[in-house]
Amino acid sequence: MDHLTTFESFLGVLKHGSFAAWAREKGISQPAVSQQIAALEAHYGKTLINRSRGGASATRAGEILAHHARSVLGQHKMLSDELTALENETAGEFRLSVSQFMAQSEVGHDIQSLCSEHPELDLILRVEDRVVDVVGEGYDMALRIGAPGNTSGVMRKIAEIESHLVAAPSFLDKYGRPECPEGLKPLPFIRYREVHGQNIVPLKRGDEVLNVSMREGMVVDSPPLYQSAALRGFGVARMPANACNEAVAAGQLERLLPAYSLPPKPVFVVYPHRDALNATGRLLIETICRSLEQVDHVTLMPDFRPSKAA
Numbered sequence: 132m133d134h135l136t137t138f139e140s141f142l143g144v145l146k147h148g149s150f151a152a153w154a155r156e157k158g159i160s161q162p163a164v165s166q167q168i169a170a171l172e173a174h175y176g177k178t179l180i181n182r183s184r185g186g187a188s189a190t191r192a193g194e195i196l197a198h199h200a201r202s203v204l205g206q207h208k209m210l211s212d213e214l215t216a217l218e219n220e221t222a223g224e225f226r227l228s229v230s231q232f233m234a235q236s237e238v239g240h241d242i243q244s245l246c247s248e249h250p251e252l253d254l255i256l257r258v259e260d261r262v263v264d265v266v267g268e269g270y271d272m273a274l275r276i277g278a279p280g281n282t283s284g285v286m287r288k289i290a291e292i293e294s295h296l297v298a299a300p301s302f303l304d305k306y307g308r309p310e311c312p313e314g315l316k317p318l319p320f321i322r323y324r325e326v327h328g329q330n331i332v333p334l335k336r337g338d339e340v341l342n343v344s345m346r347e348g349m350v351v352d353s354p355p356l357y358q359s360a361a362l363r364g365f366g367v368a369r370m371p372a373n374a375c376n377e378a379v380a381a382g383q384l385e386r387l388l389p390a391y392s393l394p395p396k397p398v399f400v401v402y403p404h405r406d407a408l409n410a411t412g413r414l415l416i417e418t419i420c421r422s423l424e425q426v427d428h429v430t431l432m433p434d435f436r437p438s439k440a441a
Contacts, residue, residue: 132168135207138169138200139373141179145197148186171196201267205403207272208217208269212409222251225411228265232354232371233256235399238274239423242415252411260324260352266403273401274419284401288421289435291395293372293428296332296387302364303385312343312388319348319366323357332369335393341391369393372428395430398423 143153144164149302154161172179179193189197212223233239246254263273266285273284276292290416298318309315312334320330332343342437348366358375361368362383368375378384399417409418420435 135204137167137171138204140164141171141193141233142200143206144168144180144187145189145193148188150187154183155274184392198267201269205266205269209409212411222249224253224255225272225415226255226257226270227415228257228259228263228270230275231258231352232276232374233274234423235354237425238422241418243419245414249414250276263401264310271402271416273399275399275401276396278392278397280293287399287435288397288399288434289416290398290423291430291432292398293395293430294393295368295372295389296367296393297361297370297379297384298367299362299364299383299386300385302366303362308385309387312341312391315343315345315367315387320345321348321357321360321366321368322350323354324350324352333394334388334390335394336412340357371396373426378426384409398429 140153140157143156143216146152147153148154150164150168151161152315154164157164163242168180175192175196177196178190179196181188181190181193208224227244229239239258239362242254242256246252248271263270263275265271270313270341296315306318307314311319315332320332322330330345330347332345334341334343347362351360354374357368358378360366361370361375362378367387372440373386375386400419402412417437420431423429424431424436
């Protein structure tokens with residue numbers, strides 16, 4: 132039995148919740164997939180998949196096998212990548228998850244440019260803001276702004292981004308301009324994604340730190356829509372300084388409570404484990420750091436300044 136192929140089919144069936152859907156994706160017959168799973172169950176002497184009208188799901192034994200199968204396939208991919216790297220250091224498949232804001236910035240453009248500079252690199256770039264399990268989902272790396280959430284893998288902070296509270300003049304003409312943190316509480320706060328507690332704004336002045344709970348307002352999950360909502364006067368927004376300073380200078384937005392500062396937003400790279408960074412991963416981190424270095428109001432962590440990024 133070819134364990135690698137069978138493990139791939141097993142995980143594919145669980146991913147789709149269907150034998151037929153996985154068979155269509157791989158271009159093979161459903162009976163062939165069923166035979167692979169049956170052989171796997173016979174080998175381990177356990178029922179691995181619950182089969183019902185609602186679809187295919189893992190049994191407890193199947194969950195255990197899925198965990199180890201992902202690890203085995205991940206290790207095999209690393210082996211293949213390292214052998215490929217003997218011929219060309221920056222080559223092979225690399226799966227990267229990037230947040231929307233990063234993908235739409237110069238960082239995203241510079242990442243894409245690597246493909247033309249390194250034609251042997253097969254970059255699979257997914258743009259998404261959800262918490263990604265780099266180990267369980269087979270990613271080589273994820274790039275995130277803010278807390279990356281409860282995800283497996285190694286998390287390293289590479290930079291911090293300054294952010295400001297802003298609102299449109301039309302909004303402030305209607306609701307009033309807050310003169311102290313308490314004045315923020317009745318104002319609707321535009322949230323980026325439905326994240327619990329995101330309407331709590333931490334403000335700092337000297338040694339004084341205040342957590343202000345604002346009124347929940349509109350929720351959007353796209354950076355351009357978030358900026359548009361602020362510009363159109365739908366509420367107060369917390370925006371990266373480099374994304375709002377031009378609008379502030381043009382009078383389209385106003386900065387609120389400039390005597391107070393907001394904690395910077397951290398930028399993280401996440402990868403499966405400490406030994407998982409191949410030449411492509413190191414090159415990507417270096418590229419990301421060089422790009423971030425050119426952005427105003429972004430501070431790179433000492434270990435990730437271009438001369439040290441690794």
